[in-house]
Amino acid sequence: MSIFTMGPAILFCPADRPDRYTKAMERADAVILDLEDAVAPENKQAARQALVANPLDPERTIVRVNPVSTPDFAKDLTTLQQTKYRTIMLAKTETLDQLAAVADFKVVALCETALGILNAQQIAAAGNVVALMWGAEDLVASLGGSSSRKASGTYRDISRHARSHVLLASGAYSKVAIDSVYIDIADHAGLLGESVDAQASGFGAKASIHPxxxxxxxxxxTPDTEEVARAHRLLEAAKNASGVFTFEGQMADEPLLRHARAILERSARTGA
Known part of the structure; x- marks a missing residue:
């Protein structure tokens, strides 16, 4: 099974804006070159041409293709055959038949419709799926709603349910879960809080719309210095313990040891 290693900071970039490609790659851990929503219908062909003419590192690049049900999908796949990109994001993933249409690619399945969310478990089980992402605004639009969030900025219950469902489906099949974008670009505090929650809940990365x-x-x-130091202390203390033990005033058992190992793994990946 292929392993998804991109992230944690993943940036969408319109494929019809090749002038932004290099800057996006410099700022992000991985870039999603977007052939779908970020590109107006009349610019789709120019976007495909730009994709071919301005190659980026394929190990750090995802190409979002149009939904299988659209005429643009076949054109996107023809374009990809002219590139070295082999990781795609399949917009509005809903069924295994759709995933079969991209069997030759590593797929980030974007679950952003009611059917896609309900089918997240079988989508996560598909062999060519390496990660799942959920989309808040498209999901609510597919239900006939008007906003994924309340006036306070917090998610509505349906959005929280979809987010949790995709995360659980991903975890059940050892696939990476990618959290949805935060569209209030100026609200750095809100983005930080949501990103901290995403990491603590088990998401492996978060997508975004602005450098x-x-x-x-x-x-x-990225774990801070104290988190890393405490994880080291906890794992060292566990070497001389048997079963449940007390560590710095807290009960410690195998789940907490796994949390500590995860912190050290994240530290190694992010270079903390």
């Missing part, structure tokens, strides 16, 4: 969001997401996913 300025990159350091904030990276901060949230």
């Amino acid at each position: 300025g969001q990159m350091p904030i997401i990276r901060q949230a996913f």
Whole structure:
């Protein structure tokens, strides 16, 4: 099974804006070159041409293709055959038949419709799926709603349910879960809080729409010095313990040891 290693800070970039490609790659851990929502219908062909003419590192690049049900999908796949990109994001993933249509690619399945969310478990089980992402605004639009969030900025219950469902489906099949974008670009505090929650809940990365969001997401996913030091102390103490034991006033058992190991793994990945 292929392993998804991109992230944690992943940046969308319109594929019809090749002038932004290099800057996006410099700022982000990985870039999603977007052939779908970020590109107007009349610019789709120019976006495909730009994709071929301006190659980026394929190990750090995802290409979001149009939904299988659209005429643009076949054109996107024809374009990809002219590139070295082999990781795609399949917009509005809903069924295994759709995933079969991209069997030759590593797929980040974007679950952003009611059917996609309900089918997240079988989508996560598919062999060519390496990660799942959920989409808040498209999901609510597919239900006939008007906003994924309340006036306070917090998610509505349906959004929280979808987020949790995709995370659980991903975890059940050892796939990486990618958290949805935070569309209030100026609200750095809100982005940080949501990113911290994403990491603590088990998401492996967070997608974003603006280069300025990159350091904030990276901060949230990078353990600080005290977290790393405490994880080391806990694992060292466990060497001389048997079963449940007390560590710095807290009960410690195998789940806490796994948390500590995860912190050290994240520290190694992010270079903390």
